[in-house]
Amino acid sequence: MQKKASLLCLLMAFSVLIAACGSGNRTESTDASSSGSEQTVKITLLNSKSEVQEQLEEAVNVFHHDHPNIEIEILTTGNGQSPFEKASQLYAAGNPATISMLDPADVEQFKDRILDLSGEKWVADAIDNSMTVVDGKVLDFPFAVEGFGFIYNKRVLDEAVGGSFDPTSIQTRDGLKNLFMQIEAAGKQALHISPLDWSLGAHFLNFLYADQSQDYAQVETFIEKLRTGNADVAGNAVFNGLMDTFDLMKEHNSDKKSPLTATYDKGPELIGNGEVGLWFMGNWAWPNIQAFDPEGEYGFLPVPISNNASDYGNTQIATAVTKRLVVDKERSTPDQQAAAKQFLEWLVYESNGQNFLVNKASIIPAFKNIALEPRDPLSKSIKDYMNRGKTVVGMTSLPSDHWSVLGASMQKYLANVIDRAGLAKEIEDYWKNVK
Structure with a gap:
C-alpha cells in the first residue's frame, strides 16, 4: 500500500512537472508572438529622382538606425524609363514597390492600387494644392517642391x-x-x-x-x-x-x-x-x-x-510639387503599409528626416511645419x-x-x-x- 501511495505521489509530481514544462512552453510561445511586431519589416521604395539616389540610400540607413525594425530597399527606374512605366512593370510582375515615387500625372492611374492616406498627420501640414485628392481621398505624399x-x-x-x-x-x-x-x-x-x-x-x-x-x-x-x-x-x-x-x-x-x-x-x-x-x-x-x-x-x-x-x-x-510618394495596398501587408507610413512621418516630423530633405537632398519641402531654410544656392x-x-x-x-x-x-x-x-x-x- 505504501508503495502504491509512493508511486501515486511520484506520478502526481511528474504530472505537475510536465504541466509546468507545458506552461513554460506556452509562455515562451506567447512572448514570441508578442515580439512578432518587433521583427524586421522589409519594404521597398521606387526612386525616380536619380540625382538624389546616393542621398536617399544614406537616408534609409539613417531611418533604419532610428527605427531598427524597418529596412528599406531602394529600387530605381531604368535609363530613359518613366516612373509610370517602371511602376506598371512591377505591378505586372506582381511585385510592386511598397512606396513608389511617381510624377503627379501618374498617381490617378494607380488610384485603385494605392492606399488612402487621408488620415495621416502630415496632411494638415502640407502646403495648398500639393496632394492628389480623388473622391475625398488623399492618394499621395508631396515629396518635393522644385x-x-x-x-x-x-x-x-x-x-x-x-x-x-x-x-x-x-x-x-x-x-x-x-x-x-x-x-x-x-x-x-x-x-x-x-x-x-x-x-x-x-x-x-x-x-x-x-x-x-x-x-x-x-x-x-x-x-x-x-x-x-x-x-x-x-x-x-x-x-x-x-x-x-x-x-x-x-x-x-x-x-x-x-x-x-x-x-x-x-x-x-x-x-x-x-x-x-x-x-x-x-x-x-x-x-x-x-x-x-x-x-x-x-x-x-x-x-x-x-x-x-x-x-x-x-x-x-x-x-511645382513635382514628385509624389504613394503606398501600395494591393500586395503590401498591413505591417509593410504601417512601416511605409512611419517613413513618411519620419520625413516630415523627425529631425533626421527633415535634414535629409532640406540639407542632404536639397529639396524644398511641401510642408509648412518644416522650418529649415535651404542651404544650397539653387533652392535659396x-x-x-x-x-x-x-x-x-x-x-x-x-x-x-x-x-x-x-x-x-x-x-x-x-x-x-x-x-x-x-x-x-x-x-x-x-x-x-x-x-
Missing part, C-alpha cells in the same frame, strides 16, 4: 558683365541674347542644353502651357482646345515666343555641332567648372553641381519669351522667387507620356530634323490622341 529655368554660375557672369551680376536685369529675350554674347566675349561658352527628353518635354515645353496666362483657368482652356483639336499651336504667341528663345539657345549651345550627344552628367560638370555660364535645368541638380564647385554661387534666371518685360513668364520661374534662389511672387505654376498634370513623346519631338527640333511648323503639328497630333 523649380526650373536657367541655372547661372555667378562667378562666370560676374566676369562677363565686369562687375556683380544682377539676375533681375534679364527680363527680355534681347537681354538674354546680350548676356550670351557677353559670356562668349569673356572667353566662356554661354549655355549648355541637356538634350534629354524629360528636360525638353517635361520642363522646357512646360512653358508653352504655364505661360499662356496668369489665370490658370485660361491655361486649362488652352489644354482643352489642344485635346479637342481646336488649338492653333503654330499661330500661338506663347509657342512662337518660346521657340524664338529656343532658337537663340540653339545658336549659343555649347554642343551646337552635336546637340543630341550630351548626357545629363555633362551639364553639372560644365557649369560647375565654370566652362559655361548657364544651364537649363532645375534645383534638383545642385548635388551634382556641388561635386564640382561646392562653394560656388548659383541662382536662376527665367526663360523670357518676348522682348516686353511685362509679359507673363519673362520674370518668373516655374515651380527658388525660395526668393516664391517669396516675391515671381513664379508660374509648373504643369504637373500633363499626361505621363508627354515628356517622352513630345520630348522626342523637341529633340528632333534641336537637331534640325523638323522645323517649327513640324514641331507644332507634332504637338497638336499628340494632344488629339491623348486618352
Whole structure:
C-alpha cells in the first residue's frame, strides 16, 4: 500500500512537472508572438529622382538606425524609363514597390492600387494644392517642391558683365541674347542644353502651357482646345515666343555641332567648372553641381519669351510639387503599409528626416511645419522667387507620356530634323490622341 501511495505521489509530481514544462512552453510561445511586431519589416521604395539616389540610400540607413525594425530597399527606374512605366512593370510582375515615387500625372492611374492616406498627420501640414485628392481621398505624399529655368554660375557672369551680376536685369529675350554674347566675349561658352527628353518635354515645353496666362483657368482652356483639336499651336504667341528663345539657345549651345550627344552628367560638370555660364535645368541638380564647385554661387534666371518685360513668364520661374510618394495596398501587408507610413512621418516630423530633405537632398519641402531654410544656392534662389511672387505654376498634370513623346519631338527640333511648323503639328497630333 505504501508503495502504491509512493508511486501515486511520484506520478502526481511528474504530472505537475510536465504541466509546468507545458506552461513554460506556452509562455515562451506567447512572448514570441508578442515580439512578432518587433521583427524586421522589409519594404521597398521606387526612386525616380536619380540625382538624389546616393542621398536617399544614406537616408534609409539613417531611418533604419532610428527605427531598427524597418529596412528599406531602394529600387530605381531604368535609363530613359518613366516612373509610370517602371511602376506598371512591377505591378505586372506582381511585385510592386511598397512606396513608389511617381510624377503627379501618374498617381490617378494607380488610384485603385494605392492606399488612402487621408488620415495621416502630415496632411494638415502640407502646403495648398500639393496632394492628389480623388473622391475625398488623399492618394499621395508631396515629396518635393522644385523649380526650373536657367541655372547661372555667378562667378562666370560676374566676369562677363565686369562687375556683380544682377539676375533681375534679364527680363527680355534681347537681354538674354546680350548676356550670351557677353559670356562668349569673356572667353566662356554661354549655355549648355541637356538634350534629354524629360528636360525638353517635361520642363522646357512646360512653358508653352504655364505661360499662356496668369489665370490658370485660361491655361486649362488652352489644354482643352489642344485635346479637342481646336488649338492653333503654330499661330500661338506663347509657342512662337518660346521657340524664338529656343532658337537663340540653339545658336549659343555649347554642343551646337552635336546637340543630341550630351548626357545629363555633362551639364553639372560644365557649369560647375565654370566652362559655361548657364544651364537649363532645375534645383534638383545642385548635388551634382556641388561635386564640382561646392562653394560656388548659383541662382536662376527665367526663360523670357518676348522682348516686353511685362509679359507673363519673362520674370518668373516655374515651380511645382513635382514628385509624389504613394503606398501600395494591393500586395503590401498591413505591417509593410504601417512601416511605409512611419517613413513618411519620419520625413516630415523627425529631425533626421527633415535634414535629409532640406540639407542632404536639397529639396524644398511641401510642408509648412518644416522650418529649415535651404542651404544650397539653387533652392535659396527658388525660395526668393516664391517669396516675391515671381513664379508660374509648373504643369504637373500633363499626361505621363508627354515628356517622352513630345520630348522626342523637341529633340528632333534641336537637331534640325523638323522645323517649327513640324514641331507644332507634332504637338497638336499628340494632344488629339491623348486618352
